[in-house]
Every structure is written in C-alpha cells, then in structure tokens.
Amino acid sequence: MIRPLISPCLALVTHAAVQYKEPYGHHAAFALVLYLCTSPLLFHLVAELTWIQALTLTVTELFAYVTTLSTSIIVYRHFFHPLRRLPGPWCAKTSMWAWVPMERFGTRAKVLDRLHQQYGCVVRIGPNCVSINDGKLLPLVYGATSVRGPLYQVVSLGPGSYSLQSEPTRAGHAARRRQWDPAFSVASLREYQSTVAEKTRELMDLVTSDIKSAFSGTSRACRNEYAVLDVNKYLGWYAFDLMGELGWGRSFDLLHSESNRIMVKTIHENLHYIAPAGAVPYMAMIFNYSTHNPMREYRAWLLRAVQWRMHQGQTSAGTGKAHLDVFGHLLGEKESSDDTKARRPKPKLLDLLLDANLLTIAGSDTTSNVLSLAIVELSQSPRILSDLRKELAKVFQPDNEDPSLLAREEATPLLHAVIRETLRLWPVIPAGPPRSMTRDVCLPGDRVVPAGACLSVPIGIVQRDPSNFVRPMEWLPERWLNPEDYQPHNLSAYAPFGYGSTGCVGKGLAWMELRSVLAGFVTRFDFEMDSEAAEAFKENVKDFFIIQVGPLHMKVRERVSGARRD
Structure with missing residues (x-):
C-alpha cells in the first residue's frame, strides 16, 4: 500500500x-x-x-x-500563488513554455501589446512574471529595488561569469560599469569621431559604387534611374565593421569583403535561439546538444576574437601604445599609471567573452535596425525629408562627414527629432528587460507583488500609449520640435536606451552613428519605397529581445551636388 x-x-x-x-x-x-x-x-x-x-x-x-x-x-x-489575482492568459500563468513559440518567431512584443489591450495595465505573463504598461513605474522596476531577471542566465558561460548586462547584483554592476564608462566618455567619443566619419564615407561610397554597377554599360539616361538595393544589408555591414573598429581595434571588413559576412547570419540565428531560451533558460542546455547550433559557432568566433585582441594588447604593451577601442579599457590597457594597472584585478576570460557578446550584439544590429526604420519613415514623409535636407545643407557637406558638426542639437534639431521619433516607435528592446524585485512592491490598483517576482515595463508599448504621446501610432518628428502643440508629451515615459544606472552604456556612440549615417544617406541619395512595401517592412519587424528587421529593398539613386534630380 x-x-x-x-x-x-x-x-x-x-x-x-x-x-x-x-x-x-x-x-x-x-x-x-x-x-x-x-x-x-x-x-x-x-x-x-x-x-x-x-x-x-x-x-x-x-x-x-x-x-x-x-x-x-x-x-x-x-x-495559491501570490500573483494568482492578477489578470492574464491561462497558459502563461501555467508555464513560461507558452512564450517559446512567440520568442522563436519574434512576435513577443506584438503578443504583449494584445495582452495589455485585453487585460489592462498590469498583466501576469508568466507564473512569476508581470508586465506593467505604465511609464511612471520605470524608476520602481529598474531602480535600486531590483536585480537582473532570469533571462540573463541564458548568456552565462558558467557559475560566477557575467557581462555588464547580466551582472546580477547592483554592486557588481556598478564595478563593471566603472570599467566600461571610460570607453564612452566625452573624451573617448571625441577620439571615435574620425573613425565614425571614415566608416560612414566608406558606406556611402560602396552604395554609390553599387548603384553605378547596376547600370554599367547602359545609356546615360538609364544611369539617372533608380537602382533597387537592400539598404539594410549595407547598414548591417557598416555597423558590424564600425563595432569591430571601435570595439576590437580592427575592422571585420564586411563593406569590402564577403569572407566574414556569414558571421552576421550566424549572429542573427544565435538571437533566434537565445530568445526562446530567455523564456525557458534550460533550453540553452538543450540547444548545446543540437547538431546545428549557431550558439556554439558564435561562441567559438567570440573566443577567437577575444584571444586575438588579448594578444594584440600584450604585443603593444611593450611599445607604450594603447588601442583606441573599447576592449582596451576592459583589459586595462589605458590605465594612466603602473600602480593603477597593478591594483586592477585581471579580467577573467569568461567575463571577457560575455562582454564581447554584449559589445557585438549591442554595437551592431541595434543601430543598423534603427537606421533602416528611420530611412523607411523618411521615404514615406517627403516633406520631412525635404526639410531635413535643407537643415543639413547648412551644416553638413557630403564630402565632409564630420560627426561633430551634427552633435549640436541647436544646429540640427530636425535630425535629432527624426532619430528620437524613430526610437519612440521602435525602441531597441520593445518588450522591456525583466527585473527581479528585491522587496514587495505596490502596483496600480493597490495590488502587491512580493519580492522575487519578475517585473518588466514594455517600453515599446508605453511609448505608443495615447496617455503618453498624442497620435502615438504616427511618425511625427514635429512633436519633438514643438511639444506644446503635441500634448500629451510625457518624457518620463520615454526610455529607448533603458532607464537609470543600468541603461545603455553606449548611448552616446549610438547617437553619433545614427546622426552620421542618416545625414550622409539623405544628403547623398534619393530613395523611394511604395507605401505598401513600407508598411509590410514595418509589420515584419521582429522582437528577439532586441528588434530585428528584414531585407529593405528600396529604389536608390545618387544625388547631384546635394540637389534632387528633376
């Protein structure tokens, strides 16, 4: 018995x-x-x-x-669960496995939007997970009362190994942030300007060359026509090359060579595997034993890149020269004195690999995707595009792509407004990174969430909420130029680069890239896209923790002396 x-x-x-x-x-x-x-x-x-x-x-x-x-x-x-009274779908309350199909196919943000429309501001999206569509709670969820959520276990390579992004404790994150901050200081960004300008020039020259190649051997009249190009492909190569130049001290040369371009595809496939493992972390272990495992290939590539960079640092140590790149800061190559270098703990290889992963993903795909979306929106707004070209003509010349000329917002307010509005509609992490609460918190409606629960604020939904921004589904850069005419205009609900001390450390560099490429592209080229194709492109934006766009086939032609052809 x-x-x-x-x-x-x-x-x-x-x-x-x-x-x-x-x-x-x-x-x-x-x-x-x-x-x-x-x-x-x-x-x-x-x-x-x-x-x-x-x-x-x-x-x-x-x-x-x-x-x-x-x-x-x-x-x-x-x-019996403490979150049992919160509204949400039955399957999500039962298991995070309910999210695996959405994570696998990149529809998490869209499904989350529908859930908030159905259930309201607070939705239980997992057994221990809550999504809150309220910008006022950004300080609570991403402030001092929280730590990293279970999603970040997926990128760990072993016990005690963390990147800046996955560091679970506030003290640990602050220590890692002190290593990263000098790489993105005002002085460092000033050093990066010439590299950004040079890479932008290479990008524009490559697009120009491919336009001409499309009409080689044809009449002069035909050469004035548009060529159909996948613009996002060029932007992805540019972002990856620039990430290599500024992050690792070497370009991966995707703009000029096909040999390394396969790695971009591997990185994208890696994101497709990481996203579902973020919902069910032990899926990462299952993927490790699959025959086709882009995560394994990607990590092997990261290991080779890190070992190469560490060797370069050792080689240059005796010469007194330091690389002007992010990894130089992480390796301590730029410390001003020998005593400081001696006191600095030697970074662990696993930590460097995780930081390399963060640098690669956050430093490439994020900016290229936002640039693609900004160009699509401009193609559908000829008046804004014309005004932007007039603004840029006063401070920016196609043969002198100096990023410092674009940094002054008072000189290029519309350029900054275009970028801000694109980031409002298309934040890089639309579903919001999860955080585990370290103490009980009170949510709207006097609902208490216990310590240990995982909360997130879906910034992509918050920034499209009509209570925060008027006509939220429309792309309106003017709202940033004349906010008094576009009320409500709730800046406290705007956080495309994250919130607080755990926000994006490379925001300044991202802004520099966005300004440089966008200014160069609109002044060097005419581009068109029919409205149906543009809507289909935007509808096809995926959410694999960060947004990912598909091919961007547009009609592009070179402009003459910065003036539109008739």
Missing part, C-alpha cells in the same frame, strides 16, 4: 523544495538520467523483478512522479 504513494509524495516534496531554489537545467537532467539508469537495475537486483517488470515499474513510477509534480505546480500557480 505504501509503495504506490512514494513517487507522488516525492513529487510533492520536490515541488516544495523548488519553491525556494529552482534547480539548474543540467542538475534536473542529471537526476533524470541517473534515475533511468539505476532504477531498473535496483528493481531487478533488490526486488528480484524481471528486466521487463523492472523497466515497466521504472516508467510507471516516473509517470506518477511527473504527473503529480505537474498537477501540483499547475494547482499552486493558479490558486
């Missing part, structure tokens, strides 16, 4: 235990393999069962254990 109760009772004990500390995926997998390997043997030797009986009993006990554990979890999450 007792034996049939052993597995169900053990399942209940397991559920009670994991309430306090959820096991890592590899621990659970090890326990399962151990049970399947040893139980038949024990049943055969100790209970003197036949092998068939032993195997049957093993499967039966496992079925009873899993069924009881699953039932206990479901009942608890729906009827």
